[in-house]
Amino acid sequence: MTPTAMTCLCRAYGVYKWRDHLFETQRAGYNCGPVAIANGLRYQSRPVGPAVHRQIVAHCKPRAVHPDGFRGTQVANMDAALRRYWPGAIRVSGRAACSVALKSMVGCILLFRRNRHTLHYVFVHYDGVYHLENEERGSLATTKMTRYLREPTVWVLYR
Numbered sequence: 001m002t003p004t005a006m007t008c009l010c011r012a013y014g015v016y017k018w019r020d021h022l023f024e025t026q027r028a029g030y031n032c033g034p035v036a037i038a039n040g041l042r043y044q045s046r047p048v049g050p051a052v053h054r055q056i057v058a059h060c061k062p063r064a065v066h067p068d069g070f071r072g073t074q075v076a077n078m079d080a081a082l083r084r085y086w087p088g089a090i091r092v093s094g095r096a097a098c099s100v101a102l103k104s105m106v107g108c109i110l111l112f113r114r115n116r117h118t119l120h121y122v123f124v125h126y127d128g129v130y131h132l133e134n135e136e137r138g139s140l141a142t143t144k145m146t147r148y149l150r151e152p153t154v155w156v157l158y159r
Contacts, residue, residue, distance in 0.1 A: 018131065018139045023123075025134050032121040032134060033060045033073025036109045037081060039123035039133040040157055043107055059084055073121065075111065075153065082109060082155050090156045098152040102130070102145055104159060111153040 014025045021043055026035045034056045041048045059081035060073040073081075082089045092101045101108065107125045110132070114120045123133040132140045132148075 016138045018133070023133045023139065025137060028064075030064050030072040031057070031062045033062055033078050033081070035134050036121040036123045037085060040107060040109060041085060043123065043125055043133075044158075056081065056085075072119070078109070078111070078121065079155070082157070086155075086157045088158075092154045092156065093152070095149045095152065098149055098154045099145070101154045101156050102126075105154075105156045106159055107157045109155040109157065110148060112148040113150045113152075 014027055015022055016025060017023070023039045023042060024035050026032050034053070037056050037060070038048050038053065041052070059077065061077045062073045063071070065071055066074060079091060090101070092098055098110075102110075102124070105124075105126060107123070109121060110124050111119055111121050120135075122135045125131050125133070129141045129143055130145055132142070
């Protein structure tokens with residue numbers, strides 16, 4: 001067993017409430033991938049306790065810095081982790097394709113370029129307005145996604 005498998009996750013995440021859902025926010029700068037998955041599970045009212053958290057982290061393999069310099073969860077690891085929890089997840093890349101996918105989904109994971117050096121995973125759900133969970137320290141509601149469509153990748157979880 002690896003040391004991270006036994007790590008207590010109690011202080012690794014903060015929580016906030018949006019309507020009837022309790023979502024998580026990250027406290028470490030590199031664990032947005034596991035938080036996005038946990039928030040997707042929470043939105044579907046699926047159980048997300050400490051054991052599930054450990055499984056998500058084990059599948060995502062987030063690191064403060066990977067050998068190639070990437071911080072957080074690499075795309076291949078995120079893809080594999082998402083297929084474990086949503087076998088029918090569809091991965092879409094590119095600005096135009098992601099824009100179309102966002103218009104047709106109810107819930108998805110979005111990987112976007114925040115600035116030149118930072119990529120960020122968020123869980124997005126739509127109810128007439130896009131809600132980005134774990135963005136800017138909580139839930140962010142927006143009608144326009146253009147800001148988030150610079151070199152994006154979207155995993156559509158359910159329509």
